[in-house]
Amino acid sequence: MKTDKEQNVKELVERIGVAMEMGGLQPAVGRVLGCLMVSDPPYKTFDEIQGYLGISKSAVSNALNGLMSREIVDYMTLPGERKRYFQLVQTGMISQMKTKLARHSAMPELLRAVVQVRSNKYPEFNKNLLEICDFFSFMEKEMLASLDKWEKLKAKKS
């Protein structure tokens, strides 16, 4: 039966939505993403998204605009048609990861400021703060290196 598989797909979309929600996106945004992932063909119009998810136009509009501003989604048009076909930007998730990393980058600076403000009556504590600071710097550097590594790996393949 067809409905059976479709049910499965909808549940999958729902699970993607929840996963995205935990990543800081709002529910409807996560579902739109999920919808575009399972969509066959891999693009959908505004109305199709709305119909598939059964949510309001405003929810779809806001979700799509948010996703487009983050460059996770973009759209194309077909010649002679006015409507837009929305689709995932394949590199979007990857650059998303980069921006997420960048958000941690304020910590080392703050921690250094903290240590500068502290007395040196508790050198052990200060040392540990600096170590945490080093840890964050270290991880940021490492992750950027990993991203580089990935990009080179991909470049070779293609």
Added chain:
Amino acid sequence: MKTDKEQNVKELVERIGVAMEMGGLQPAVGRVLGCLMVSDPPYKTFDEIQGYLGISKSAVSNALNGLMSREIVDYMTLPGERKRYFQLVQTGMISQMKTKLARHSAMPELLRAVVQVRSNKYPEFNKNLLEICDFFSFMEKEMLASLDKWEKLKAKKS
């Protein structure tokens, strides 16, 4: 003048609070963390925290309990005293990073499920989905490796 420096420290606490807030914690929680970072000595009682931040007891209580359940803060007691001295767990931020990483680990599985559900009419799209999937797996592996590297580096020093 003393007040001048204290003002600076309070601003620093506030900035830490904001940084933590962006990391997904609630405002009061971020400030309690900031307070414990700049605290000299590096521990404070419930009342001291409340007094320093000028927030309610319930806010302090909830913040501390949340931080303790995440193992970012713990407390000690002094012999003969009932009150608890709250302090940062130095490894707390680091294990916090680990849990954050773990949250991404559902993605590869979901993406694989998506591809299995899709037709193969759009092999390019499917290939790209699998590539994103690989990317997340790759990054998770890399980060765990980095964490290992850090721990070994630290082990050597001490």
Added chain:
DNA sequence: TTTTTAGTTTTGTTGTTGCAGAACTAAAAG
């Protein structure tokens, strides 16, 4: 026993989020 201390739990208020529904708009079609 009562009182104090060190918090916890409950209650209520305020502000914010996330969305639906309806009104609106701009461009194209008729």
Added chain:
DNA sequence: CTTTTAGTTCTGCAACAACAAAACTAAAAA
């Protein structure tokens, strides 16, 4: 010029989050 299409923006609401204030509790002190 009117109508349709493809969305956007506005209005309003229900649910939830973050917190203050106050009531409560459990253990120790007096």
